[in-house]
Amino acid sequence: MRQTMSMAAVIPNCFSLCLALFNSHKLTTLVSTPWKRTCTTHVICHAKKEEKLVVVGGGAAGVYGAIHAKTIARHLNVIIVEKGKPLSKVKISGGGRCNVTNGHCADNLILAENYPRGHKELRGSFFNVHGPEDTMSWFSSHGVELKIEDDGRAFPVSNSSSSVIDCLMSEVNQRGVSMQTKKNVTAVSVLPGGKFLLEIKQLPAGSIEHVEVDYLLIASGSNRQGYELASQLGHSIVEPMPSLFTFKIEDLRLRELSGVTFPKVKVRLKLDSLQKNIPQLTQVGPMLVTHWGLSGPAILRLSAWGARFLFSSGYKGRLVVDFIPDVHVESLKTSLSRHKLQFAKQKVINSCPLEFGITKRFWSYVLERQGLSGDILWASISNNSLMSIGSLLKECAFEITGKGPFKDEFVTAGGVPLSEISLNTMKSKICSNLFFAGEILNVDGVTGGFNFQNAWSGGFIAGTTIGGLALQSQS
Ligand SMILES: Cc1cc2nc3c(=O)[nH]c(=O)nc-3n(C[C@H](O)[C@H](O)[C@H](O)COP(=O)(O)OP(=O)(O)OC[C@H]3O[C@@H](n4cnc5c(N)ncnc54)[C@H](O)[C@@H]3O)c2cc1C
Structure with a gap:
């Protein structure tokens, strides 16, 4: 800051300050070349270091x-x-x-x-x-x-x-x-x-x-x-x-579910076993099916925690989804058996086990993945098929083939x-x-x-x- 002081009062201090500054190399940046001419104003101006x-x-x-x-x-x-x-x-x-x-x-x-x-x-x-x-x-x-x-x-x-x-x-x-x-x-x-x-x-x-x-x-x-x-x-x-991305999944049947959300799933990432020291990567939360694969908070969190491992594996790996994380696999199988008895005369497609929050669209995906026609009656589903439906709902594997786009946030x-x-x-x-x-x-x-x-x-x-x-x- 410029200050106005009389020349007489200023010059002795000014000179020693100039000298000190000059010696300490700072003067070159504080005072431009004709420093003598402008000595009074400039040096007083910078009597306190301007940083x-x-x-x-x-x-x-x-x-x-x-x-x-x-x-x-x-x-x-x-x-x-x-x-x-x-x-x-x-x-x-x-x-x-x-x-x-x-x-x-x-x-x-x-x-x-x-x-x-x-x-x-x-x-x-x-x-x-x-x-x-x-x-x-x-x-x-x-x-x-x-x-x-x-x-x-x-x-x-x-x-x-x-x-x-x-x-x-x-x-x-x-x-x-x-x-x-x-x-x-x-x-x-x-x-x-x-x-x-x-x-x-x-x-x-x-x-x-x-x-x-x-x-x-x-x-x-x-x-x-x-x-x-x-x-x-x-x-x-x-x-x-990159961190925070969605997963690309090559599954044409899954694409038909595009837009379906699951309020609570448990997702687990399984990567190439050749990589050493891979921690267990698991997240619980909402998941969304998109037209290229899977997204939603649980997936994004998983992508962030798995960012380094996914990068080294070329964004290839296996995602295992538990669609009903709050129910133990054995209780789920028992419930499915009960459902079979209760709805024996109904077509499987028309009576999905609603108590687990399964939507009709997703139920038809599950049946298709199991190779079951939706037109058969519950009574004709074998117990083995019923058990594998239960296993699929608890451990549904998807092959990750790449990193999908995520435009809302990226880090x-x-x-x-x-x-x-x-x-x-x-x-x-x-x-x-x-x-x-x-x-x-x-x-x-x-x-x-x-x-x-x-x-x-x-x-x-x-x-x-x-x-x-x-x-x-x-x-
Ligand atoms: C689409 C999108 C949405 C997001 N939404 C959210 C959100 O809602 N909430 C949230 O928490 N996070 C969000 N993020 C993440 C968040 O934006 C970043 O983490 C945050 O902006 C980082 O701030 P920064 O100042 O460190 O870097 P930046 O915001 O990236 O700023 C760095 C700046 O430095 C400039 N710069 C770089 N190099 C030079 C250089 N050599 N010379 C001069 N200038 C230079 C760049 O031009 C840039 O403007 C989002 C990210 C994206 C991409």
Whole structure:
């Protein structure tokens, strides 16, 4: 900040400050070449160190981090460099409604269980510092009321992701964070003295600028370039791969059930036995039949927990579905025998065992899979057939032939390993004044607002740590 003081009062201090700054190399960035001419104003202007934070990426983590850094250290020059449009994933998230966080996980240990990558590490301080409740109260105190749906997902009351974007962008503007779009950070190195030197390419023209910065927050999501920047600064990268996808199943009969939902099934993944140390992957929850295979919360959760194993098996494997998970196989078989006696004179297709929530469409699929005509009477079904119907309902196998699309949410597993950062500051353990937040880390959550929560928590912790350091260096 410029101050007006008389030349006489200023010059002696000014000179020694200039000298000190010059010796410590900082002057080159603070005062442009004709420093003698402008000495009084410029040096007084920078009597307190003017520090710069560059945030790579204007997504949820980067924007939230920048806002919080600037909230703590108002003097800090905070610049977000974004190669595309800021908050573009927030815009399309949750089908345009933005599932901001999850409101059903008051216990942080339970919350951490929703992160296939990160569940152990995130049990600690991470969500204690800034968890879902903090996120919800921050948004509500900044004008975005949220509502929690039955399954825990929190959305803006407006049902529009624009509310979230408008709120964040208004904070960016009010706090004086500079948002520089259509610029790509292409390389980074550390200068002697510890500052970062960034190479930034203007898009699409391609002109290049070099910028020196004191603090660097990389919040570039799952972008390949972000991983390269992290590697250039000495970090390793856990191989990135998709998480949260549906299963492609080649079964023409199943396709006829497209649109049918099962409120509660138990799904189990069985992968190539050649892979070592595959844990038992099981999920319980709703499942949906699509025209390419199987989807729904239980499948998506299974895909997230099995992401690495499925990737290595080329997305081939066997899915075993228990359609009636709350009933033991023997009780089910007994009930089917009872049903046979009770409805002996009815056609099997016309009398499905409704007590298990089986729909007529699915019942006809089961009969077809068993090679039974729906026109026979219950009385003529052999006991063996009845027992195998029971087994099929409890252990119905489907061959997974690939990864299906899932457009509502998609996230990348892999990135900067959590062992290389300190989660209570988001600071790199490898490079001084370097921070990470959001999806660039080897953290990913299941569906339900958990991925944004990782971005808000990480952004908050990184931003407030950087703000604190900038304040300290002022004093
Ligand atoms: C369709 C879809 C829907 C989703 N819905 C939900 C949901 O409802 N709830 C939920 O919790 N999660 C959801 N997710 C996941 C969630 O969007 C991400 O986990 C979250 O956006 C990650 O935030 P981030 O800031 O880490 O990364 P991003 O949001 O990906 O932001 C990173 C930004 O960095 C920029 N960038 C990258 N490299 C550079 C560079 N070198 N120079 C300059 N800029 C760069 C990118 O352009 C990008 O804007 C959804 C994801 C998708 C794809």
